[in-house]
Amino acid sequence: MDELNINDNLNISKNCQQEYPSLSSSFILQPCLNNCQQNEYVDYQLKAPLPISHIYEQEFFHSFHINYYGELEGEGLFLASLRSSRIKPNDIDKILSSSIPIKDNDQNKELLKAVIRTQYNNYYLSETINVKNEETILKCFIEKCQLSSIYHIEIVDHIKGNEKIVEFDKYNDNQLLNKIGFICQNSNQSNELEMLSKNEMSIEIENFLNIICEPIELKDLNKYDAHLDRKTNQDEIYSYFTIFKNHKIMFYVGSMISSDKNDQEFIQRINFISNTLLCIVFQQGNQISFQPDFFLENLTQVYITVQPIYINSQLYYKIEIWRRSDIEPLVDPPGGIFKHDKSFRNYFLTLILNTMNIILKKDFFYKHIVEQRYRLKNEYIIKLYQIFYSYSIFDLSILSNNNYNNDRQFKNLNKTRQTTSKYLQFMGKFIETFTNNRSKSISHR
Template identity: 25%
Template sequence: EERYRKKSFVHFDCQSVGVNIAEVIKTKNYSGIVKNTSTGASAASVNRNSIVGDKDDPDIIAGTDDGDRKSNCMVLSCPFFRNEIGGEEERVIGFTQTNTRRNQGSNDSLDQSHNSDYHRPPTCCGVAILDSTPSPAGQILPPLVSHRGHVIEYVDHGCSYYRHYFYGYDHQNFFGCDDNLGPIAVSIRREKLDADERANNLGKADYGQYHYRIICRTSELTTLRGAVLEDAIPSSSRLSSSRGVPMKEVLEYVLPEVQLSCLRQATPGAKTSEQLLKLDEQGLSTTYKIGIMYCKKGQCTEEEMYNNEHGSPAFEEFLNLIGQKIRLKGFDKYRGGLDCKTDSTGTNSFYTTFDNSEIMFHISTMLPFTSNNIQQLFRKRHIGNDIVTIIFQEPGSLPFTPKTVRSQFQHVFIIIRVTNPNTEGVLYSMSVTRSKDVPPFGPPIPEKPFTKSPEFVDFLLAKLINAENAAHRSEKFRAMATRTRQEYLKDLAVNHVSSTPLDNSKFALGSGRKKERTKQKVVPDLFAKGCVVWNIQVEDVGTASQVESYLAIASNTIVVIEDSSKDVIFTVSCSSIIGWTTQTKSVRLFYGQGEYIVFKVSSGDQDEMSEIMSRLGAVTQGCETSEMTLKRNGLGQLGFHIQTEGIVTDVEAYGFAWEAGLRKGSRLIEICKVSIASLSHDQTVDILRTSSTVKV
């Protein structure tokens, strides 16, 4: 029954897939414990033994953190920080050519405890919206956002669900204070479905005339967003098609952990809706303030950099490359806290835009310099409160370490070192050091330095934006966001509610009869545009381990979300799926050029395996694989030709390959138990020519 209920809810976005209300209750019970620990750069320099923190934190128990022991000429390994110095490997869970070669080159699998040191692919960090249903205004929201070839990461684009599918349309909101969850806000909207829009490879659905869109917001930073078919809800009093199922029964079914008796109907009007928009889109940002510190030859400390009164031609060249010099007085765009009226923060700065976002740079040499003040507090007041800071190093600068910085806010430092400045051969090298609770972010730094080019600028600006977005996932900023969210929810529960309980609200009619499930099989909804979810164990090739995960299959996108971290660890478009092989207890899902992932359903239930195959058949062009044993003719030939990706281009009519079932357009994904994805074209041809028995 529980599995049935969870599969009946079609999720709107990746964040929603990982929401577990029971876990939220458990988390909330522990969230009152205040950790008295330093954060950001300050964590690298304080005496850990003097801190009274979480007694269960292994780093507090040990009194220290050793860093990651990764250093180069630009940045040193530092306690409580993690470095990216270029050429880091991505965490790829599937069987790919890269993974296969990596594993062949080493007998040691990756230690799972170091997963956090491996970058997830940018698409995994950026994918968000999974539901491709057009909004009432006709807009289809993309699964991820990219700009000039770079994915914008760690943005909860799913937070726009209320704006696009509820705001301005007939719906109801309920607010209250749950004894276990604290303040909560629920939105619900009954919507008629378009049968033509629900059509897929299986044809048109003969069920699903209405569904209920639902948002459940808790005081933690998790929001359940999605929809449930009216036909899927067990009901004691299914009303006429014009009125639907009683609203209380809908919410009892979807949100069994929520204390519905605490909910009161929201006061109608634009003010309530505007507050919900602010609450939902609290984490969205289109403005960024980035610090830039200038480091001369022989320097490395914060104090030395703040006391450089002026820059240099090399520094000016870099600033003019990445932004536009602006006069602060009278500047009418995003000012990042700088004074645009009286020049109290300097006369000029640098500003730029990227992907509809504005970036104001706080440049150490352009902020007011104070003679005989070694701390330069006026400069530090701005840069020391920036989350992301660029350290610009001239040739001969000493390696940077966050140990020299005193700031609770500076969580990410992006180090840029110039070589051959102000020449045609100028090069820029990049490294990153980030607070250890900031997840890795892209784009991944290449091993070779950048030339002076628009491509370097785009890379750097994407890196800066993703750095700040990732930093908001750290403990300090999550705690701040949680407090803000709780205040929004409390305000709604106190100041924006009527006295009408959920029981007496519109459509809340019913009887005490036993609730009955619809006799027609509508769960899982194979025609859903959003994602249907199954619990699986996926084989992580990099760590040689089984990872408890969620498999979410939407009409356009497939994702695998790790249960423990709630991170997307695999994503692929449905159009890239080639096919699948079902074995006794597992599935191989092939995509792209023959790469594949292996998973099994956690329940071991064969019915769930069949459901997944049916869903794949509904939303992809893939199919079940066939195994063939091919014979050679009298000349030793197999009687067919293939392209690089294993696509059969020609089959000799009525030859052995033809008789076995091979046809032009067929695609080989394994030859003699070896994946095509792990072979070059020459290796593929060699196996076909030399193997005595060829199984494909």
């Protein structure tokens, strides 16, 4: 069975909304840790699930690599990809995420990259390893990820294995799409209808959006599934979208969402904005007072207000964070005053992603969003496991010069532990053979 039929609808249903106990919970204005302008670049730590489809497609898909599927003692089924490449000694420090000691007289230095996928997390690592002495390469990577021991492992020999894995990665990355509301508040506006009534954007708003994201045309766009009309542009002609450190972020800009002239309650706009867990409020004018109570009956858990100010004729943004009382404090990065420059993009998008990560820790959202992602991902892994296992045309004994005992008579997932060591030994031999053959090929050119 090669086809997958998995429901990818992760929207919170109306029934789930009725279960949610704290729609009316109070909001807290979180104190800014530093209310002075930030003049130094800070590389804030991103705390969010790792999307890997771009990594696999760019660094593995078009190069020789090996894919594996198997089972871990604790985490269950997993998929892994391993790639080896020769590197110069002077380049090691430039490209490694981490390293292990290598003897100076060892000329066979290889950079190995690995992508490991479990039901709950994705991992991306790179190491320098002496392939002549290494027979447990994948085991080393798994230990570095602090995962449990390998219970069973096999090589993916499906003729379209690479394509199926990249489809799997893209499917799961799409579930991580961040949908962020964005509205404007002008002076004397104190309810959602007034804020959603505008159909145009000011230059100040465009300047702000252009530094953190890019305008895109929705028609026929296949980068994401944000539930906007991509065929007829019925909802919007354009919207704003960005990819930051492989994370996709879609902005629902209130003034760009279509609204019928006879719709004085802006139902379409409210439907999009009120169902975002995080909403950006861009403030224009003097003496603007914001209260989350301006918005009624929505799922929004955090509002981030952005107010442009000028200091010594230079543009800055004052960032304030309103969160529901049952949401953990947001401290990294904090609110404050930040200069309008390229470093602001790194700060603000990190703030968005880290905030979304904290929101999803809340019991209700963890149950209805995160656990559903885990379930769908595991179902997909099981489907791939069945597809890869049933496809058996690749004789491993040929690759290992008949020194490998190709014993793959398995009927279920409870395989013997002896299989693990056999496949890891073969893996080391296979990479060593590949490296030696490649070196000979280069020397003959």
